[in-house]
Amino acid sequence: MSNLQFLKPSGSLFVDRDVTRFSDIVKAWEGKEIQGVGLIGAPLSKSSISHSGAHLAPGTIRKALSAFTTYSVEENLDLNEWNIQDLGDIVMHVTDIIHSQERIFETLLEVYATNQNFLPIILGGDNSITYPSIKAFTKAKGRVGVIQFDAHHDVRNLEDGGATNGTPFRSLLETKTIEGKNLIQIGIRDFSNSKTYRTYVKEKGVSIYTMKDVRENSIKNIMTEAIESLNKSVDVVYVSLDMDVVDQSEAPGCPAIGPGGMSASSLIEAITLLGEQPKVKGLEIVEIDPTVDFRDMTSRLAAHVVLNFLKGKEKAKLR
Template sequence: MSNYKYLQPANTPFNDRFTTKAADIIETWDGIETLKGVGLLGAPLSKPSISHSGAVFAPGTIRKALQVFSTYSIEADIDLADWNFYDLGDVKMHVTNITESQTRIYKTFSRIFSEEPNFLPIVLGGDNSITFPSIQAFAKAKGKVGVIQFDAHHDVRNLEDGGPTNGTPFRSLLETKSIEGKHLVQVGIRDFSNSKIYREYCEEHGVSIYTMKDVRQRALLEIMEESIDLMKNEVDAIYVSLDMDVIDQSQAPGCPAIGPGGMDTSSLFEAIAFLGEQSLVKGLEIVEIDPTVDFRDMTSRVAAHVILNFLKGKQKGSIR
């Protein structure tokens, strides 16, 4: 300690003794202690992205964004400060081999989900290509899985034209029978962002599709309730997949596939909090943030709010 009263280590942030920042409650997991509570898992892969993407950097910027916000929800009068919150680290990616990187995600997540069944995983991508190995591993550990997918795109592109990209994860999940189409709900599918053949592919597999027009004309919470009701007697667990490009480009400028006419963040936060309340919802992933094209980490800050709203819902649900 310095003998000088006002001299402190460089880059020390302001500290308010009465405020707890979200990042302050996160501990590094040692890989040995039994996991309870919530755990962050990074999957920094963006080489399979159809368009240029620096999503490899997103797990770091989302973690950084958690330093900005407090643990207290004034809207719900709930404080998250007592959560057991661990950072499990990032899966090490192969430098050049995309398939090997996806295999590493699958093997790592399969083991963690199986050996540590009592924690709530929050996966930080990476681009949407991580969704295939992530949900495949989740299904292996949890049994029959349903997915609520927030996305501007169907992500069921053919694999012949480009291999396992960020546009193919749900096709891979359906064709490997990791999930059933009737247990997949797509929310926020956007105009002029998809092709007819892929909509027909989803419909043929029994996928439930809610376009942005549906979101605009109906209450999003009503859609969430329908989605839960659809699967609650059908699956063992529900996984929430959030592609940040579901949000309008004005509020999420750091997405590789930005576009107009998307969802607003307030509606998304409300939906995520509701899903957090549901005991059947046992996993969340956030993908498709490119910090290299973001503005003041706006999009990563949205992601941090998604995490906090998800945990707010979980805490609210446990209180009830």
């Protein structure tokens, strides 16, 4: 049946035998115990204060990832031997947002319980997934430190709208899921927060690096400080990346865009450094709305975040 060599599934991409793509090192999870990194989608965005299509980002980030290769020419290092599991997405309820958040918590809790060497890369969704996600992570891993990249504190009161994308760290602090001193917020921006909330986080002992700190200090120094601090007080570190920490010109697809943000290259540098840290054992990327993005530029940046996180892990492994 020689001519049928040309029949392939619809949408198949060009294959170059001399290139390993990210899609070559990812497999759909079949339920066996996971060793190492896996992707899992949390496509919830009905919880957002403003209209958001962030539930579509797990799809666009995966698509962006599959177009990149596994090779870092900067470090002459190839990820081609990795085996990454794709666990799929946690299906959300159509009309019960709170139950959707519980599904995230319970699904992750179960996955962590039965896969103790699983290092999750969680693709949101909006920032409201952070509370159930870190709650499950904490239950599974012990004392957790969190490095949060975000233009916003995300500690809104829970009275004015329930558990939204503006409240996850309020919930985490109020429930003592994490301690304030183990939370480090990086990239907090002018005219995007309130004094009340800044006072709140300060009182909880949270460390804050505003964009002025990022501009005037080096991101490398900030990371060093943050890691040193957490290494002393926690068992594991979870990196929570709200993509709106990046400037609107480089991450145009976030719901709450604005000027005055971090550069993409600083973010990549920070993420690579975090990837190198042995205690860093979880990463989430939230707040990308592909329906308002330009050419999936923000999802492409998210894909580079994932790849450089893995590059950091690989660099640490090679040491």
